[in-house]
Amino acid sequence: MRINVIKAYFKKEVIDLIRNKMIILTYLIPLMILILFGFGIKMEVTHVRTIIIDNDHSKLSLEIINKFSHTKYFDVKVENLTYKEALHKIQTNKADMIIIIPPSFSKNLYKGAQIGVFIDGSFPLRAVTLQGYVEKVLINGFNIKLPIKIENRNFFNESMRDYNAIVPGLFGLIFLVVPASLAAIMIVKEKEVGTIFNFYSAPITKIEFIISKLIPPFLFHSVNIFILLILALYLFDVPFRGNFFIFWIASEIYILISVGIGLLVSIITSTQIAALVLSVVITIIPGFLYSGILMPISSMGKESLIEAHIFPVMYYNHLVYDSFLVGEGFKSGGNILYFFILCAYAVILITLGTLFLKKAIK
Amino acid sequence: MKMSAILKKEFLVFFRNIGLVVFILYAFTLDIYIAGKGIKVTPRNVPIGYVNEADNLIVNKIISSFHKPEFKKPKMFLSEKALKEAIYNKKIMVGIVFDKEFVKNLLSKKEAKLQVLVDATAAAQAEVTLIYLQNILMKFGNNLKLPATIDIIKLFNPNSNTKWFMSLSELMSNITMLGLVLIAVVFVREKENGTWDIMLLMPVRGSLIIFSKILSQVLILMVGITISIGLIVFGAFDTPINGNLFYFYLISFLFAFAIGGIALVIASVSKSVLEVGHLTIVIMLPLIFLSGAWTPISSMSPFIQYLSYLSPLRYYIEATQDIFFRGSSFMDLLPYLGAELLMALVLFYIGYKKIGRLF
Incomplete structure (x- = not known):
């Protein structure tokens, strides 16, 4: 060499x-x-265009809307639409998620009340993550105690x-x-x-x-x-x-x-x-x-x-x-x-x- | 007549290059299959470990509910220290510590706090994994009764099947890449060999030559798309289609022309095939990764969101997802079709001005 x-x-x-x-x-x-x-x-899901249809107009439904508005995950709009109109918004890619609170929702609590959530599932990761977020926020909004509370300590990427x-x-x-x-x-x-x-x-x-x-x-x-x-x-x-x-x-x-x-x-x-x-x-x-x-x-x-x-x-x-x-x-x-x-x-x-x-x- | 002669010539050139034909077939079949099968973004097989300090039966019951496909078989560790070490060596992603107090509280129906250690390096996966955990743990302890049922429906893809989404994304990325390279090379190879001036000297209008050259490659792409949709998207992955397949062909055809316009501009500024390669990489990367092929545009930074309005791929991706998943009607798709057409026309004009003349 x-x-x-x-x-x-x-x-x-x-x-x-x-x-x-x-x-x-x-x-x-x-x-x-x-x-x-x-x-x-971006793997994290933020600014999800959310339409909430509130047919109940009760204290609880307002509370739920409030809970959704106060996170960075959802951009909430409260609109008065029929189910069909709302679905069309998802179909034309103008909304990512609709939450429907039925009439007399708060009266029927513990008696078969039902809240409907429709997520645009075209992006699988976003859909799965959203599902978790929604459940978390709603359970939080119902003000009930879960039997097991997870205390997670995150390593390496704490935040x-x-x-x-x-x-x-x-x-x-x-x-x-x-x-x-x-x-x-x-x-x-x-x-x-x-x-x-x-x-x-x-x-x-x-x-x-x-x-x-x-x-x-x-x-x-x-x-x-x-x-x-x-x-x-x-x-x-x-x-x-x-x-x-x-x-x-x-x-x-x-x-x-x-x-x-x-x-x-x-x-x-x-x-x-x-x-x-x-x-x-x-x-x-x-x-x-x-x-x-x-x-x-x-x-x-x-x-x-x-x-x-x-x-x-x-x-x-x-x-x-x-x-x-x-x-x-x-x-x-x-x-x-x-x-x-x-x-x-x-x-x-x-x-x-x-x-x-x-x-x-x- | 003149047009069919040019088309015939271009097809002949294409099929003489066997290596290229094989590569394109690979890109439209096997490559899409690998991407659809291989890339799973929702967490699966999460390696999980636990420490059982309480030694109670309920712990085994909880552990047995962590199973496939979300979790690997839980590994037992003897101490919290060993558990932590396994996380530091990336052997496991989630570690659960069942201490005595947790079990005591759980059995006496008080609020039980469960310590969970998470390797949060992959933030999004870690977050979804925590959601899985929460859902599994909700079943245990005091018979929880929610005041209302939460009815969550994931429209269009209820089981969050990633194959459908990934295979379509990969297909659109490949169309972009191949469209840029194939069409730009068609012109630059003639420039490099010196035959481009001869082409322009022929008794055919320059615009017709350019149009038919691009059309020949667009037709090749359309055949590729057909093979891919038939064999992989519908064949291997059984993707549902809620809209009309014809609209997908229409938007693909227009998109291929818009990409052809970009390629024409690339061809007009580069002198050799190698330069085309470099320019294509520089243009293709932002095009593919900032148009929402892999991650949703709505969570990107606002500046990039505005920028992506300039990308023909953005409209193509949104339209394709509309057609396959959301089942949109023709009227809803019109803006996308119009945007593609407009971009194709503008780019063609720029490219033609630069390359369609002698000297």
């Missing part, structure tokens, strides 16, 4: 990246994903903020998809343009070529670790309770895994657009499904649990969530194990890439 050869090739790659404006995308796309997904993906749940999970997605596609494009570009023959004929070894090709995406994305971390901490106000160095080193190793995937993609593709599409397709679905953004890994069924263990994103995101929210660090044996699994991934992928890369025409 000759340092000056690597240095020369490395310099060429950096100049190339800046000239063809890929450098903009290297920083723009991670930023965009973090900001768009961070602000855009149940959506940002704390989603933003850390995005790290595993971003650092899987973006470095892989950049690395793949950088190598395949030479194949497409034809300059790969310089590598075939020049006295540069395979290892030197791979090192000088993979270091630029690796270094550029190392800067992204800090940019995204700062955004997560100050724009989204996510707490950071763990060890910064564990987070940092794990992220560097994870980026190495990603560029390793890019290297493998570059070996089997021959045009830049194919490299881009392939690297995005094979990374974005596991990156999203097994990141823990949509559902916690521990609550997956058997099949998906096995699949989740195949992809590196689960191990990395475990460490990221630990660094941001839990803060156990290497005190917990699981974290150490996951850290070494990540190292093993990086070594295996880069070794495979080195083995399969040919320094000759196929």
Whole structure:
């Protein structure tokens, strides 16, 4: 391995990246994903457009309306509609929920009184969550004592903020998809343009070529670790309770895994657009499904649990969530194990890439 | 006549690229199947653990009511410390501590306080899980009688089946992605190869060439949509449809043209297929994730809500959900159809101005 050869090739790659404006995308796309997904993906249900039809006009029904109006979950309108008109409002997507309080509701308490709630069920998660909210508010409004009162202590994300749940999970997605596609494009570009023959004929070894090709995406994305971390901490106000160095080193190793995937993609593709599409397709679905953004890994069924263990994103995101929210660090044996699994991934992928890369025409 | 010649040429080019055909078939079938099956947002199989300090039969009775599909089989821990450790290592999500006082109060019909430890990392799931718990626990203790029955009906999807929703969302996301890429590439490949000037030199009006090129790809998309709706949405997932399927085809057709307009603008500003790829990613991500495909628009921040009025996908998603779930009539759908048409026309005009002329 000759340092000056690597240095020369490395310099060429950096100049190339800046000239063809890929450098903009290297920083723009991670930023965009973090900001768009961070602000855009909302799992909590708020501002539900609720229509309450009060046919009772009693003290109790007013109390119930009051209880609904005083939460951030419901935007309540009291209207005088027939059932059919109200249903049409849901059908035309002008309301999400109707509550119908029948006439002489308060007189019939304990004698078969019935309150009707109609929820637009097209969004399943929203419907299930809403059902729970409504039951809670109504039972609260009836002023009865439940036999068992749940005293829940929330760990890690005490105030149940959506940002704390989603933003850390995005790290595993971003650092899987973006470095892989950049690395793949950088190598395949030479194949497409034809300059790969310089590598075939020049006295540069395979290892030197791979090192000088993979270091630029690796270094550029190392800067992204800090940019995204700062955004997560100050724009989204996510707490950071763990060890910064564990987070940092794990992220560097994870980026190495990603560029390793890019290297493998570059070996089997021959045009830049194919490299881009392939690297995005094979990374974005596991990156999203097994990141823990949509559902916690521990609550997956058997099949998906096995699949989740195949992809590196689960191990990395475990460490990221630990660094941001839990803060156990290497005190917990699981974290150490996951850290070494990540190292093993990086070594295996880069070794495979080195083995399969040919320094000759196929 | 001239139009059918161009269409024929485009279909020929499309089917020569076997890799692309296979990829599109995958995107319209297997990919949607995986998304519908795999992504479940309502909590299932929540791992739960408990500590039984009271050692009373009623605890076993309560525990036995936590079962599939909501909960995994509850694990017993010997001390609260072990339970906490399991939560810190993310082995379990919910831990319940049954202490002596709880059981005493429960048996003597006083208000019993139950300690529940929750891993709230995934806030929304944690909240729904707490709701599950509350509902299960309501049955125990003093024979609770509510003063009134609460009759909750989830319209259109009473069992909250996520497959229906997810498969349609994934289908619409894929139509957006493929529409942008396919249509932009049709133009840029000619630009890259240098045949675009030849096309414009032909004795055919430029606008007709552009229109038929887009139409060819829109027709390919419509075939894909038909395969997907038939095999996956209706076939594998048995999705109900409360509206008229014809309206869905109509809005899909118009939406494909609106997306075609965006793709035309992309094609007019990019010089190579790679640039199309990059621009598509930059435009597609906000389009898909801020139009309500995966999470409801009404809970996004107000600024994004206003911005999403500019997205053709927003109208498509709302119209599709209206047709499949809410069963809206044609009159109710008119605003959506009009919005798609208007966007398609404006984007076509911009794109045509830039790409439809020689030099």
